[in-house]
Amino acid sequence: MAGRLVVVGGGQAAFALVAKLRALKDERPITVIAAEASHPYQRPPLSKKYLLREMDLDRLLYRPESWYAEHNVDIRLSTAVTSIDRAAKTVTLSDGSTLDYDVLALATGSTPRKLPTSIGGDLDGVFVVRDFTDADRLADELKPGKHALIIGGGYIGLEAAAVARSSGLDVTVIEMADRILQRVASAATSYLVKDIHTSRGVDIREGTGLVRLVGTDGRVTAAELTDGSTIPVDLVIVGIGVTANDALAQDAGIEVANGIVVDHFGRTSDPAIHAMGDCAVLPWKDMRIRLESVQNAVDQAEAVAALLAGGEAPYEPKPWFWSDQYDVKLQIAGFGLGHDETVVRKGQREGSVSVWYFQAGKLIAVDALNDAKAYVTGKKLLDLGLTPDRSILENPQADLKTLLP
Known part of the structure; x- marks a missing residue:
């Protein structure tokens, strides 16, 4: 039997890796270190059906809790890996204990960028959505008649705008670039998506940024914008991109470049350590890219699983994405x-x-x-x-x- 696989992360890529290995009849010991209190669950519905209270957390779980014990997967919740000792092939956990590994898989994901505290990012009523606890806090705020400011006109921001508007809120979207979706879509698609929102009453302001948020008694009440206007707001949803969680790898001396650099087989600069999902920078054509999508998290993780189980096929990304708005x-x-x-x-x-x-x-x-x-x-x-x-x-x-x- 192969030695222990330790998986750092409890999201889509981590689960896909473990599930595929077991489907391939790989019986090596597996330990999953998951920082969240919940067993792995789907994240895309958090900003849609879960936020609208149309789906509860149990329905988001990839597998019930019993699945892990039945498949000899030791999963440790509410636990983080604080360091990697590559020479000793051990990881140190947040409870102070250490764990040996034969193969280490980093599926650490990404973290939403937050607003600086200097411009009001620490005020109550300012939200990012990464996990179900973020979504729970935001859902309590979505009351008809309130005014929501969405900062960022990418897919995350626009999905949040759709949910807020569907919940009866007045919604303003600001985007610093000349058009929404400028980084990820053509001008034609941007125009079509903008029309979808404006026809439903969303105020989209392109070429407009945030100067600062204004608060009263620690709670956000207004936003000063670069177009010279000041608008009253009851809540703010920040969708200004994510940062790859590569600090653990970097501290261990593994190559990073706005993400953990991997080859076509998901191997990092240390051949005993693999990375996959949102945290990984992978080769594609003549460049390195990060693909922040469920599809890539699953496909890349399953490709790594196949390699660990004895296969030799490289991962060739075939990107596809989706976004639900209204x-x-x-x-x-x-x-x-x-x-x-x-x-x-x-x-x-x-x-x-x-x-x-x-x-x-x-x-x-x-x-x-x-x-x-x-x-x-x-x-x-x-x-x-x-x-x-x-x-x-x-x-x-x-x-x-x-x-x-």
Whole structure:
């Protein structure tokens, strides 16, 4: 039997690694060190159905508590790893104990960026959402008639805006960049998503940042913005990106670069240590990227599991993402970074539309809004390395199935 695997983290990547190893009949001892008090659970619903009280925590669990004992997985909750001794192959835990490992897996995830205290980030009523306790605190604040300020026009901020607006709050979104979703989507997609929000009464202010939050008796009451305005607010949701949790690796002398650097097999600069999920920087084409998505966390973790169980296949990312906002499902296949052209195609159903990304004439990504057919077709084309016939793509009456071999 192989030696002990210690997994640091209790999120999607950590669970996917452990579950895949057991599915592959790998019987090595496994210990999972999870900082949260709960067994591993799904995070995407936290900012949607869980926040709206449409789903409770038990329904978010990947497996019931009994699954871990039944599969010989020792999981230690409310516990953190404070240091790694690579020479001794041990980790020190927050309770002062040490644990030997043969293989160490870092699935430490990422942490939402917070506002500096110098501009009011420590006031009551200012929220980020990373875990269920954050969502619980925010859910208690979502009362009709309140005014919510969302800082950041990325997917996290926009999903929060949709939940707040659906709960009856007045909502203002501010985005410092020229447009929402500028870092992750085309101008065409940004325009479509902006219209979804403004048509529902959300005030989106692009090219606008925060000067400072103003508080009374320690509670946020207003926000001064860079457009010169001051708006009253009852709560603030911060969605300004995340930071990879790579400090543990860095302190141990493992290579980091805005995340823990891994190769195509998920190995760090120490071959006995792997990293996966939001904390990992992986090779993709001619660059290094971090993919902050459920898909990558699962696929990369399962690829590492296959390697540990005796396989030799490298992980080749095939990115896909999704975002639910109101009754709109945005599905994204591929990675639109570096695109030089887009084609917007209306779908067959009312309100369905897709945006197709090209680079030097080659298809590299598809954004589909309430258009599952476009998403599925685009994803298959990308998986096959094919570029669609433009005459068919640009004809809204043409059947997308004809684009596939």
